[in-house]
Amino acid sequence: MSTETFDPQLLDYSNRPPRLPSPPNEANDRIDIPLDQRMRMYELQQELRQFEKRAYDLFMQNLVKGTSHLSLGMEAVATGFAMAMRRDDYTFATYRGHAHTLARGVPMGPVMAELLGRGTGLLGGKGGSMHLTSVEHGMMGSYAIIGAHLCIANGAAWSAQMRGSDQVTVAFFGDGTTNIGAFHEAINFAAIWKLPIVFVCENNLYMEYTPIDLVTPVEHPAADRAAAYGLERIVVDGNDADEVYDTARRLIEKARSGGGPSLVEAVTYRHGGHSRADPGKYRPKEEVDAWLQRDPLTLYHQRLLRLGVPEIELTKIAQDVARRVDEATEFAKSSPPPDPESLMTDVWADGGSSWRR
Amino acid sequence: MRQRLTPSGGLVGEAPFDIQLTRRLYRAMVFARTYDRKGMALQKQGRLATYAPFEGQEAAQIGAAAALEPNDWVVATYRDAALMWAQGYPWELLFAGRTGDERGGSPPEHVPVMPPSITVGGHMVHAVGLAWAEKLQGTDRIALTSFGDGATSEGDFHEAMNFAAVYEVGCIFLCQNNGWAISLPRERQTKSATIAEKAIAYGMPGIQVDGNDLFAVYEAVKEAADRARSGGGPTLIEAVTYRRGPHTTSDDPNRYRDPAEVEEWARRDPIERVRIYLSEHGAWDDEWQAAIEAEAQAEIDRAIELAESMPPLGPGEILDAMFETLPPHLEAQRRELVEGLR
Numbered sequence: 001m002s003t004e005t006f007d008p009q010l011l012d013y014s015n016r017p018p019r020l021p022s023p024p025n026e027a028n029d030r031i032d033i034p035l036d037q038r039m040r041m042y043e044l045q046q047e048l049r050q051f052e053k054r055a056y057d058l059f060m061q062n063l064v065k066g067t068s069h070l071s072l073g074m075e076a077v078a079t080g081f082a083m084a085m086r087r088d089d090y091t092f093a094t095y096r097g098h099a100h101t102l103a104r105g106v107p108m109g110p111v112m113a114e115l116l117g118r119g120t121g122l123l124g125g126k127g128g129s130m131h132l133t134s135v136e137h138g139m140m141g142s143y144a145i146i147g148a149h150l151c152i153a154n155g156a157a158w159s160a161q162m163r164g165s166d167q168v169t170v171a172f173f174g175d176g177t178t179n180i181g182a183f184h185e186a187i188n189f190a191a192i193w194k195l196p197i198v199f200v201c202e203n204n205l206y207m208e209y210t211p212i213d214l215v216t217p218v219e220h221p222a223a224d225r226a227a228a229y230g231l232e233r234i235v236v237d238g239n240d241a242d243e244v245y246d247t248a249r250r251l252i253e254k255a256r257s258g259g260g261p262s263l264v265e266a267v268t269y270r271h272g273g274h275s276r277a278d279p280g281k282y283r284p285k286e287e288v289d290a291w292l293q294r295d296p297l298t299l300y301h302q303r304l305l306r307l308g309v310p311e312i313e314l315t316k317i318a319q320d321v322a323r324r325v326d327e328a329t330e331f332a333k334s335s336p337p338p339d340p341e342s343l344m345t346d347v348w349a350d351g352g353s354s355w356r357r
Numbered sequence: 358m359r360q361r362l363t364p365s366g367g368l369v370g371e372a373p374f375d376i377q378l379t380r381r382l383y384r385a386m387v388f389a390r391t392y393d394r395k396g397m398a399l400q401k402q403g404r405l406a407t408y409a410p411f412e413g414q415e416a417a418q419i420g421a422a423a424a425l426e427p428n429d430w431v432v433a434t435y436r437d438a439a440l441m442w443a444q445g446y447p448w449e450l451l452f453a454g455r456t457g458d459e460r461g462g463s464p465p466e467h468v469p470v471m472p473p474s475i476t477v478g479g480h481m482v483h484a485v486g487l488a489w490a491e492k493l494q495g496t497d498r499i500a501l502t503s504f505g506d507g508a509t510s511e512g513d514f515h516e517a518m519n520f521a522a523v524y525e526v527g528c529i530f531l532c533q534n535n536g537w538a539i540s541l542p543r544e545r546q547t548k549s550a551t552i553a554e555k556a557i558a559y560g561m562p563g564i565q566v567d568g569n570d571l572f573a574v575y576e577a578v579k580e581a582a583d584r585a586r587s588g589g590g591p592t593l594i595e596a597v598t599y600r601r602g603p604h605t606t607s608d609d610p611n612r613y614r615d616p617a618e619v620e621e622w623a624r625r626d627p628i629e630r631v632r633i634y635l636s637e638h639g640a641w642d643d644e645w646q647a648a649i650e651a652e653a654q655a656e657i658d659r660a661i662e663l664a665e666s667m668p669p670l671g672p673g674e675i676l677d678a679m680f681e682t683l684p685p686h687l688e689a690q691r692r693e694l695v696e697g698l699r
Contacts, residue, residue, distance in 0.1 A: 179519045181512015188510050191548035217522035217560035228558035230548030 013211055018287030021269070021294045024240065029303055031242045041079050041241050042304060042314065045297050046321040048075040048099040051108055054325050055098065055115055055129075059276050063333070065117035068129040069096040073239075073271035076296035077202050078103040080244025081170055084252050090140050090160075092153040092171040095130035096202075097142030100172055104137045108328035118335035125338040126346065140169075147173065147182035150199065154186050157197035157261075168255045169197040170248075176207025178221040187263060191229040194260035198251045201263070202238060204270045209282055222265035231263050238266030239296040242303070269294075358565045358597060361572035364625040366633025373576045376640045382423055382571060383635060384649045386415040386628045389439035391653035392448060392660075396438075396455065399661065400606045405455040409436045410602035413569070416627030417533045417596040419443055420574030421501060424582055430491075430500035431470045432484035434477075436533075436600075437503050446470045448660035453667060459678040460667065469498075478504065478511030481530065485521045488528040488585075499527035499585040501578070507538025509552055518593065522559040527585035529578060530593045533568060535600035540613040556593040568596030569627035599625070672698055 033041075052070045059068060071078070082103035085091070093100040101111055106122065114121030115129050122134060133141040140156060143149035153171035160167040177183050178201060190197050201222030205212055218224035223235045234251075237243045244266060251262040269291035273280030280288075301314060361369050372379070393412050400408040411418065414436070422431070422443030431444040438451045445468040454461025454473065462472035471487075474480030484502030491498040508514055509532060521528045532552050536543050549555055556563025564581070566573040574596055581592035599622035603610045610619075635641035670677075673695040676687055683691065 179516065181514075181516045183512075184515030185510060185512050188547055192545060215519075215523050217519065218558065224560075225558040228547075228549055228555040230550065 013209075013214075013282045014284050016211065016284060018284040018290065019205055019211070019213070020287060020290045021239070021267075022237070024294065024299050025237060025243070026303075026306070028237075028240055028242045028246075029306055031246050033242055033245065035307065035309070037083070038242070038304065038307070039309070039313075039317070041083055041245070042300055043317050043321065044079045044082070044103060045075045045241060045300060046318050047108070047324070048078060048102055049297055050318075050321050050325045051102060051112070051328070052098055054329055055112070056272075056276075058112075058116065058329070064115050064129065064276075066128045066130070067275045067277060068098075068115065069094075069275050070272050071096050071099045071202075071270060073291065073295065074202055074204060074268045075099055076241035076244055076300070077172070077200065077238045077266045077268060079241045080246075081172075081198075081200060081248045083241075083245050084248035085138070085168070085170060086252075086256075088138060088165070088167050089252070090138050090153070090156045090167060090169040092140050092149050092156070092169065093132075093142045094146070094149065094173055094177075095142055095144045096174070097132050097172075098129070101132040101134065101137075101139050101142070104134070104139045106132075106134045106137050106139060108324060109331040112328040112332040113335050116332045116335075117337065118332055119338040119342070120331070120335040121338075124342055124346065126342065147177045147180035147186075149173070150177070150186035151182055151189075153197060154190050154193075154195055157190065157195040158193065160196055161193075166256050167196070168252050169195075170200060170252070171197060172200045172202055174207060175201060175203040175205065175212040175216075175221045176210075177201070178225060179215060187225075187229045187231070187261070190261040191231060194258070196255040196258075197261045198248070198255055199261065199263045201265045203265050203267050205267075206270070206274070206283070208274045209278065220265050222263055226263045229263070231261065234262065234264045236264060236266050238268030239294055239299060241296060241300055268296075271295075358567055359573045359577060360567040360570050361576065362570045362630050362634060364569070364630055366630045366637065368572075368634065373572050373579070376635070376638055378423070379571075379631065379635060380640055382419050382575075383628070383631045383641075384652075385419045385443060386439075386571070386631070387649050388653040388656065389415045389419060389442070390628065391650070391657050392438060392442070392451070395657050395661070396452075397602065397606065399452075400455075404661075404665070405452070406457045407605045407607055408455055409605045411436045411439060411600075413601035413622060413627065414533055414535060414598045415439055416571040416631075417531075417568040417574050417598050418503070420571045421503070421531055421578045421596075424575050424578035425501060426498070426582075428469050428498055429582070430484065430487045430498065431503070432480050432487065432500060433471070433473060433503040434480065434505065434508075435473045435475055436505065437473065440503055441470050441473065444468070444470050448657060449663035452660055452664035456664065458664075458667065458670060459675065460670070461664075462678055478508040478513035478517075480504075481508070481517035482513050482520075485517045485526060485528050488521065488526040488591075489524055492524070492526050497527075497586045499529065499582060501529040501531055501582075503531045503533060505538060506532060506534040506536070506543050506546055506552060507541065508532070509555060510538075510546055518555075518559045518561070518591070521591040522561045525588065525590035527588075528591045529581045529585060530591060531578065532593065532595045533598055534595050535568075535598050537600050537604070537610070537614065539604040539608065540610070542614070551595060553593060553595040559591075559593075561591050561593060563593045563595070565595045565597065568598030569625050569630070571627060571631055598627070671695075 078099035110122040157169040418440035484500045488500040553563035553565035
């Protein structure tokens, strides 16, 4: 994202009519999910939220190398899907992939160290925020080229199909991706070959600085395209982890049992700008305020109170997560930078660098 | 699927134009088939490089061109010679292009037709650009881009359709669904039931017509052209037709499809049904048929002669068609090439 020299202030859509969220659906309280699992989903959303808030603070202290893209406000999507996935399922994410990485069980310490470019980082400090990958956790990578990873994700799904491994691939992408040619090619291919894959559009209403509805002739950039591939039209509330989870488990099960791919659109909102270079001021204030009110963590907190969970338990979870985020931060800060000897490794499969000589 | 003229020449509803125009378009389809069959023969004689035949798709191409204004843009493929010719592209340049001569890709100044696109799907984006340019300039010129069923799976199709719809440009997307993308059948190309319904994804109208029906194709394209010209934006038209020949002269379709299917489609020939219709209206006889076939043969022969009598291109001229002014680094390469061959 070469947005560092671009001045988003030049693009002002803040006078457009706001796109306001629909009211939260309290009926989702009745979705059949055991309470202990709901507690874990609350904890996971707290982890994603507090980790990224800390990451933001560290950016501000100039401790993070390179740019970064936060998904604050979008935690329910990563949570709902990760909870519905099997340990050996595959995740493909975009450069906005901190949450998807953590949600698959990758520990906070190495992820934080990676953001800070330390040798103890998930990728030895050489990948950074935009390339988080952990194959052992099924996190098959964060990709910076818009749309390209959908084709790569198809490859993983196709491989699972050929090996008969029952593994399902879940590929996340933003609303802007839906107007890229690779999106069209990937979904068509998956539908024809009946691949075990779920495509998840995280529609946060803005592609970088452009409102998605300005450049898309249909209301729902992903769901309204499903018909072109013979797929079901699915829109979910991306700020309600239970609704996301309920849909995710249905579609993942469908893919696992040979029912082929699905395309889901989770409508959500990013609380901040596109990247750290962007304060996000091009959005109408009324719109931002309304979506902040509809924060997925607030909604989930309220749901658990309605289901009879004492406030003190939720506070304890939040405090415990805060302590772990502190530990991850200390781990990262106290780690050394990468060894200069590692500069030429991790380029080829054999780890060597002889090709350079 | 819209139909006006059945395979046996019966009219459904009303004809979209009079007998005189029907005769002219019938004649054009005969010319097109003569060119196409000659192209296949010349390639076998080693006089053309690869040739991609369109036999069976004449109505889709001639019917579409007939619904355009003379200065509307046509941006088409290697299988669209009839469409391009009908909008003004000379036969001799179409032949020349197939001999590998770059000059075949440079239409005369006043002809609003782009050279044939070999890259599948890439040209659709160019058509949208032309239509957008006309819109920005406030003209009522529109663009028609033609492509096959295989092209609809290309990313360029998606990007072109989306852009055209968002900016409401006057572009007609004409898909000649001829059943086969080289060796891949239509049902394995995409999961949607029709190509036309892909228009839903872009919020634009989608129309499916019998692509072997001159009248139905004309009507659909005319409707789309009227909408585009009046600022109503783009339309996707799926003309259901059939590629009776191979993908190109380098392909043997007997390896992947049933010859019975080809015979079945021969019975739905686009030219024959117009002949029956004209005959029933007393507007066709053997004598006229013989006359137009002779005219077609003479015109195609003359075009071949023109193409083959063009002085051969020298090695230094292979870069001529690429830039209006050659950039310095390519100019240097050209000098090196010419001097090296001396």
